Amino acid sequence: MTKNILEVRDLHAAYGQTRVLHGLDFTVEEGGVTTLLGANGAGKTTTLRAICAMTGTRGSMRFDGIELVGKSTEEIVRLGVAHVPDGRGTFTKMTAEENLQLGAMTRKKAREIADDIERIYSYFPILKARRDQQAGTLSGGEQQMLAVGRALMLRPRLLLLDEPSFGLAPLVTRELFSILATINKQERCSILLVEQNASLALNLADHAYLLETGRIVISGPSAQIREDESVRAAYLGY
């Protein structure tokens, strides 16, 4: 039986008085890719933000058995949860390489960090060419790669990806997703993916959940979700 790296039970989340999530239950399998699908405003981004304590939360989220509710964002990150946020969260005034170094801020060994930076450059060679450039001047696709690279510098056990395809050209998106698949296999890092592009997400993921206005309405293996009539009509368009 496979182990779950993240188990979420009855998760409620709110921004101030505005409630967004109304009792989610879902799990992320260790070493697997799980995706959250849904229309705009369904609560996908909020779910990822809730995991990192960036909203008010109630319920239970166990990461490798450790309860996350009540912990601060910094503590959760230090447990090995890396978040590629909505809008990429680039440190725009710093160089690309400084952005990568910031990703490893919680780690100590300089040698390992330097090796990891080289490894990120092997995944994304364009970042090596841009290493001394101010990150804010990078293109959208490059900044997205930088955001993924920065998250990997943590050596995360769980990678949260918020719409990595947003604003990217189709070709760049395809390249990014194939690299994500490689990373998932090679780094043994579980992924929770939020995506508007449902067919892309279902290709990468082995498990999927469909969100509607803060509730999970359908869940199952990706292959099964892909064949589901209502999902096809509403989100895949064929």
Added chain:
Amino acid sequence: MELFIQQVVAGLATGSIYACMALALVMIYQAIEHLNFAQGEMAMFSTFIAWQLMQWGVPYWGAFVLTIGIAFAGGVFIERVVLAPLHNAPILSHVVTFIALYVIINSFAGFIWDFTVKPFPTPFGTSPLLGSNLIGAHQAGTIAVTLAMLLFLFVFFRYTRIGLAMRAAAANPTSAKLVGIRVGWMTALGWGMAAAIGSVAGMLIAPIVFLEPNMMLSILVYAFAGAVLGGLTSPGGAVLGGLIVGVVENLAGTFIPVIGGELKLTIALVIIVAVLVWKPSGLFGRSIVVRV
């Protein structure tokens, strides 16, 4: 001509004090986007601590180093205890808190050490440097200490990991948290460093303006002018702004008879108003666009 050069050099000496205070203001502004009105009083209080240590027999440089350490701890303490709980509070809460800190620290200094003016020693002596009449030894020492401190800060922020973390926390707190940086502690560290920089400025200016609880008031106004001139978002700009204000103040005081010694402080205010009217982001700052 010799008078002119003398005044420029003297301006650079006081300007380097303004530069330190401006830098302290900008460091805190970068972290919390508010101007710390109590910055000068924190520096004044630190200077009193140095004076007290010397009264107890600690030699100058021992007191100097100890005071920097105490000021640093004090800055961290003030941030953690007073400012951290306020970090989401509106701007007026901050302004009121800073004014309160100003009054409290000022009165406390008066309460402990009273308001009589005290002489403060200089380790550099008062004789002219190397027999030249261009620059006094204390002025030269002031410039040297300031430059050393600025160099240290530059290296710290540019080349150390903790410096990088502090810059990241100030530039983008949300992303900084997402890479595991403890943003609250970085802010506290910024306060500690600003207080330490201020204490150096206080100890260097005290031999000139003499030690008393209100000694930093006008210094802080000049520092504000320097910070605004250089741009509140640019540490390098603030330093340069402080130096420019020091030189301009001195030259105007010497060569424009109307201004003389009495109206010098007006220059600082004129600079503040002029910059805010014509170039609100300062010489080196970036204009901040808030999306609404």
